[in-house]
Amino acid sequence: MSFGDPNNPYGQQPPQGRPGYPQQAPQGVPPQYGYPQQQTPPPYGAYPPAGAPGMPPMGMPGMGMPPLAHWGLRVGATLLDGLITAGPMYALGFIDLATSDNPDEPGFFFLIGVLYAIAMGFYQLYLEGKTGQSIGKKAVGISVRREADGQPLGFGMAFVRKLAHFLDGIACYIGYLWPLWDEKKQTFADKVCNTLVITVPKG
Numbered sequence: 001m002s003f004g005d006p007n008n009p010y011g012q013q014p015p016q017g018r019p020g021y022p023q024q025a026p027q028g029v030p031p032q033y034g035y036p037q038q039q040t041p042p043p044y045g046a047y048p049p050a051g052a053p054g055m056p057p058m059g060m061p062g063m064g065m066p067p068l069a070h071w072g073l074r075v076g077a078t079l080l081d082g083l084i085t086a087g088p089m090y091a092l093g094f095i096d097l098a099t100s101d102n103p104d105e106p107g108f109f110f111l112i113g114v115l116y117a118i119a120m121g122f123y124q125l126y127l128e129g130k131t132g133q134s135i136g137k138k139a140v141g142i143s144v145r146r147e148a149d150g151q152p153l154g155f156g157m158a159f160v161r162k163l164a165h166f167l168d169g170i171a172c173y174i175g176y177l178w179p180l181w182d183e184k185k186q187t188f189a190d191k192v193c194n195t196l197v198i199t200v201p202k203g
Helices: 071-099 108-131 135-140 155-170 174-180 188-193
Strands: 142-146 195-199
Touching (some): 071 108, 071 135, 071 142, 071 174, 108 135, 108 155, 155 188
16 A cells, blocks of 8 residues: 655645745745835936836936926026136136236237136036036036936037037027927937936035
8 A cells, every 4th residue: 555755654744834824934045925026226327228128218207217407407507607617707808908008909818718718618518528517517406418328428429519509599599498398308409419407416
């Protein structure tokens, strides 16, 4: 006569646990209750490329992406950058005009002011390309990012975007006002360069 498993000759069934309670897991293995583990969404800039399976377009708000910067913040940053870049040049120009014997010829102070404005303009582009923030943008808490992956533009694309602002002003400056009603709050330059301006913590 066969009794089944020789290690269990009396045909006893192994304990199944109390009804309604999960079975105890083997020692060293955490119990599984059937609930999927929650995952913290990655920060903006760490998402898969746009169009990846299950991922929405990166240009749309949501899925952990920081909010888009409103028009007032962008204007404030532009005014601050303009003051930082051009303010000292005009101040030195007035000093040059007041101290020069020949107002028709540019003097030493005016040339220093022009060189400063050029150097500061390129420095601002360097900062914006590397970190997404010029001095003015950092002060108000906004940043320029690539729409596809949320990363900074790099110096080359930051320079191209600066040139593309010509499109914003060519039609009665309507491109600069476009973020007021645009879904992605983009200027014409943003649309051409595929960039977004988002809000970030100040500091």
